Amino acid sequence: MTISEENYIKVIYHLSQVSPKGVTTNAIAGTLDTKASSVTDMLKKLADKNWVSYQKYQGVSLTESGLLKAKMVVRKHRLWEVFLVEKLGFAWDEVHDIAEELEHIQSDALIGRLDEFLGYPSFDPHGDPIPNAKGEMVKEERILLSEAQRNHTYRFIGVKDSSPGFLQYLDKQKIALGAPIELLEIEPFDHSICIRINEQELVLSQKIADNLYVLKHV
Amino acid sequence: MTISEENYIKVIYHLSQVSPKGVTTNAIAGTLDTKASSVTDMLKKLADKNWVSYQKYQGVSLTESGLLKAKMVVRKHRLWEVFLVEKLGFAWDEVHDIAEELEHIQSDALIGRLDEFLGYPSFDPHGDPIPNAKGEMVKEERILLSEAQRNHTYRFIGVKDSSPGFLQYLDKQKIALGAPIELLEIEPFDHSICIRINEQELVLSQKIADNLYVLKHV
DNA sequence: AAAAATATTTAGGCAAAACTAAAAATAGTT
DNA sequence: AACTATTTTTAGTTTTGCCTAAATATTTTT
Incomplete structure (x- = not known):
């Protein structure tokens, strides 16, 4: 398996998590920063090797062996x-x-x-x-903090966006993995939220709350 | 720098240790298990990028920047x-x-x-x-055990051949890096040698002795 | 020094993985 | 249902690193 093939399989795996019924050519091209025509070429090759099932114009999904490769x-x-x-x-x-x-x-x-x-x-x-x-x-039974309920306490267990910029923002705010978070207030106008973390109150925009995974219970 | 370029530079570096006046196309091809014509292609590319100095038919040597890359x-x-x-x-x-x-x-x-x-x-x-x-x-001032002198004691500090087969032979004979070796006898007929190592006497063929580096003094 | 053997380079191609531009299929809209 | 917009595929190129076969240099032998 070449590096390129591995990257395609991995991207198809990640995109499948969001859209399980089939990953589109364009979505793959967007993630890998290549052109759709290049993706089509590769999909044929991956289908030949039985790592994806691919129907022209209908998107792809991983086969069992492709799924294991991706994992x-x-x-x-x-x-x-x-x-x-x-x-x-x-x-x-x-x-x-x-x-x-x-x-x-x-x-x-x-x-x-x-x-x-x-x-x-x-x-x-x-x-x-x-x-x-x-x-x-x-x-894990995780949800986004943006979907959480007022006056409940959660535990911060993961990020949806793991870009350096977002992670550095979390560092700056001292929001670290494993921390308990109490949802104090949800602002209806802009969906920003107020939380208690590290014994301090903090206001987070919807965009931030939308990228934090928390554990549902406790 | 591509993986292929790095491999060429590295091989030229290693071959330069043995033949400092210029590495031949065939030597590179042999080490990399490619054809001489492929090597010629790559040498031109490496010369363009100023990592080797290359004259047609005259072999190559690393430039200063090529040498650093190799290292x-x-x-x-x-x-x-x-x-x-x-x-x-x-x-x-x-x-x-x-x-x-x-x-x-x-x-x-x-x-x-x-x-x-x-x-x-x-x-x-x-x-x-x-x-x-x-x-x-x-x-280090190292020599091959095959060049060592009778009744002198050395320290085993490296291997010339580091193929699994040779290394496994050394394991089997309990010849480990750092061990003191006393050269007891040199057999003139086949250049095999008798050594004392780990309080035991051992006979080594010339081929073995030719692939063991020892420290000259003590 | 010429002939033979060996080493190296050139010329022309191939496969992988990307590209552009054009064609075809699908989806969305009126 | 037809038209438009979007998505996807096809066709034809490019680049990298390799190949074979043929041509050219160099080295060795006689």
């Missing part, structure tokens, strides 16, 4: 991110691009030993679950 | 080997191919932090010196 790439990406943060001391906003390269190293022995070295982590530094060697991962 | 690839390769052995518990005969992939990850920050994490090692698991960020590395 293995995601597994590698997230394990490397844990390594970069936990062992090398990188900040959570610095690791994505490096992991993007490391995820393509081909060695099952390597990734198995890395997993062991890291203590078999279940989540990466952004709160995303790490598939095990079989592709299984924990599934 | 940085070697640095990455050897640091990753240390990581694989020291941190992930791989054996010294298992790490070459994985490091061959890892050496192409592009991130100065990564390699700097990896170096720090490993405690700024000076040698890789095979006893080869690791260049620092400037390309400097320690130079």
Whole structure:
């Protein structure tokens, strides 16, 4: 499997999470920053190799073997991110691009030993679950903070947007993974919210609340 | 710099150690397992980018910037080997191919932090010196065991051949890096030698002795 | 020094993965 | 249902890094 093929499979996997009935050519092109015609070419190749099922003009979805391939790439990406943060001391906003390269190293022995070295982590530094060697991962009952209810308390467990800009904003506001968040107020006009975190009150815009995953109960 | 370009530069660097007056097209082709015509193509490209000086039919040598590039690839390769052995518990005969992939990850920050994490090692698991960020590395007064003198004691500090087969042979004979070796006898007929190592006597063929680096004094 | 052997380069092609431009299919709108 | 807009595919190119086969240099042998 080439690096390019792995990247396509991974992107199709991520886009499938949002639109499970089929991923469009344009969506893939947009994510990978290529042209739609290039995507069509690659989809044919991936279909030939039985990693996606693809009908002209109807979008694609991963086959069983494609899904496993995708999960293995995601597994590698997230394990490397844990390594970069936990062992090398990188900040959570610095690791994505490096992991993007490391995820393509081909060695099952390597990734198995890395997993062991890291203590078999279940989540990466952004709160995303790490598939095990079989592709299984924990599934949490998480919601977006923008969908949460007034006067309830949640736990901040992940980000939807993991771009450096957003992560740096969270650092600045001292909003860290695992923190309890109490939803104090929802402003009807602009959907901004007021929360209590670290014993302080904080106002977050809808856009921010829309990118924070919280645990439903407690 | 592409992966292919890095591999060429690295191979030219290694071959230069043996033949400093110029590396031949065929030597490169042999090492990289490609055809001479492919090498010629690449040499032109590398010359255009000023990483090698190349005269038709006269072989190549690295320019100053090419030499630094090569040392940085070697640095990455050897640091990753240390990581694989020291941190992930791989054996010294298992790490070459994985490091061959890892050496192409592009991130100065990564390699700097990896170096720090490993405690700024000076040698890789095979006893080869690791260049620092400037390309400097320690130079030892080492010789081959086949060039050593009778009744002198040496220290085993490196291997010339680092193929898995040879390394496994050394493991089997309990010949480990750092061990003192006393040269007891040189057999004139086949140049095999008798040594004392780990309080035991051992006979080594010329081929073995020809691939072991030892420290000259003590 | 000429002939033979070897090494290297040139010329022409191929496959992967991207591109542009044009054609075809689908979706949306009146 | 027809027209328009959008999406997707096809067709034809480009670039990178490799290949084979043929031509040219260099080296070795006689």
